[in-house]
Amino acid sequence: MYDAGKIIAGLAIFLILMLSPFLYNRGDAGLQPNPVKPVAEGPEGVKECVKDTQYMRTSHMVLINEWRDEVLREGKREQVPAGGKMYEKSLMMGCLACHTDKKKFCDECHTYASVTPYCWDCHITRDQIKELEKL
Amino acid sequence: MDIKRRQFLKIAGLSSIAGIGAPAALQMLFKGEFPNSALASSAPSGHAAPAAAPTGKQYGMVIDHRKFVADPGLAQKCIDACHSIHNVPNFPSRKDEIKWIWETPYENAFTSLPNQYASEEVEKSRFLVLCNHCADPPCVRVCPTKATYKNKDGIVLMDFHRCIGCRFCMAACPFGSRSFNWQDPRPFIKKYNPDFPTRMRGVVEKCNFCAERIAKDKEPACVEVCGGNKAIVFGDLNDGHSEIRMILKENFTVQRKPELGTLPSVFYII
Numbered sequence: 001m002y003d004a005g006k007i008i009a010g011l012a013i014f015l016i017l018m019l020s021p022f023l024y025n026r027g028d029a030g031l032q033p034n035p036v037k038p039v040a041e042g043p044e045g046v047k048e049c050v051k052d053t054q055y056m057r058t059s060h061m062v063l064i065n066e067w068r069d070e071v072l073r074e075g076k077r078e079q080v081p082a083g084g085k086m087y088e089k090s091l092m093m094g095c096l097a098c099h100t101d102k103k104k105f106c107d108e109c110h111t112y113a114s115v116t117p118y119c120w121d122c123h124i125t126r127d128q129i130k131e132l133e134k135l
Numbered sequence: 136m137d138i139k140r141r142q143f144l145k146i147a148g149l150s151s152i153a154g155i156g157a158p159a160a161l162q163m164l165f166k167g168e169f170p171n172s173a174l175a176s177s178a179p180s181g182h183a184a185p186a187a188a189p190t191g192k193q194y195g196m197v198i199d200h201r202k203f204v205a206d207p208g209l210a211q212k213c214i215d216a217c218h219s220i221h222n223v224p225n226f227p228s229r230k231d232e233i234k235w236i237w238e239t240p241y242e243n244a245f246t247s248l249p250n251q252y253a254s255e256e257v258e259k260s261r262f263l264v265l266c267n268h269c270a271d272p273p274c275v276r277v278c279p280t281k282a283t284y285k286n287k288d289g290i291v292l293m294d295f296h297r298c299i300g301c302r303f304c305m306a307a308c309p310f311g312s313r314s315f316n317w318q319d320p321r322p323f324i325k326k327y328n329p330d331f332p333t334r335m336r337g338v339v340e341k342c343n344f345c346a347e348r349i350a351k352d353k354e355p356a357c358v359e360v361c362g363g364n365k366a367i368v369f370g371d372l373n374d375g376h377s378e379i380r381m382i383l384k385e386n387f388t389v390q391r392k393p394e395l396g397t398l399p400s401v402f403y404i405i
Binding site for chain 2: 093123
């Protein structure tokens with residue numbers, strides 16, 4: 001092989017450059033989403049959601065879609081019980097009644113996972129209204 | 136078996152006659168026991184009758200125009216009440232106009248009831264019009280995504296999530312009850328109601344008879360804002376003992392474009 005020294009040295013430099021981000025961040029999981037659960041806000045002292053945390057983490061979108069179809073198509077608008085309380089089958093009047101802060105609750109994970117659900121094209125939060133009314 | 140050509144033709148001819156005649160013979164023998172469709176009848180089922188038997192509810196309205204003439208500000212109150220709770224935008228240009236409930240002159244509202252010498256009241260006043268929530272709605276028939284549909288209460292509803300903005304329903308509706316969002320409506324909403332969604336660009340919208348209020352046993356907003364003066368009476372048209380049916384029994388009422396056979400559920404006392 002001609003110029004073996006140069007080639008091997010070049011390869012080594014290339015490898016180190018390519019791996020440098022991984023080496024730099026080793027042992028660090030990076031920024032993680034930290035959705036904020038409601039504390040004092042919402043119905044007082046509520047600790048329980050309509051489904052368990054794990055289900056809500058992975059499948060809340062399924063539940064929301066089911067609610068939408070039941071409410072709109074089948075007219076099944078009866079409230080959903082959880083922890084002795086009744087909740088409206090509604091994004092704004094249900095979910096967002098307790099989880100009032102969309103930025104800290106919804107967007108936290110959605111931004112991290114790079115998903116842009118189109119809920120907010122139409123549904124509008126109280127914070128968004130405040131911002132729009134400022135304009 | 137040995138069969139001659141002549142015999143074969145006889146058998147074939149007889150069996151084909153039997154084959155053609157059998158359904159008619161069966162229908163005569165067992166009248167009504169077979170559904171029509173099973174006998175490949177080519178006549179489509181009657182269009183005049185509404186698709187569903189009137190087992191469920193069919194909400195409707197009687198608008199007493201005399202009371203709107205007596206109180207000229209009342210119609211605007213109804214419009215404001217409806218448009219504010221449903222986040223209806225107010226576009227400056229008329230060509231972008233979004234309307235759920237609005238006022239229109241007699242000749243536009245009742246195109247099939249022309250009057251050469253109409254009374255001054257009819258000539259000058261404007262009529263409160265809204266979606267007629269027809270018993271046989273053409274908009275529902277044409278919607279390719281089933282975004283608009285008839286719910287169990289007979290209300291013609293829209294699922295904004297599913298609307299693709301093809302505007303077939305706008306072409307089908309003979310009452311002009313549907314409006315299209317040509318641009319993002321949010322900046323044009325005067326006062327927001329967070330409990331009801333806004334719409335996005337490219338979606339059709341219309342009156343929903345306040346389905347979200349009816350679900351909570353409230354009357355539609357336009358009815359409520361009229362107070363107890365019965366300018367608008369709301370109720371179930373399929374219930375023979377409802378207040379609305381009593382009013383229809385006692386008064387001469389007209390519907391908009393009844394000749395189209397859509398069976399509008401909004402009646403007017405003029």
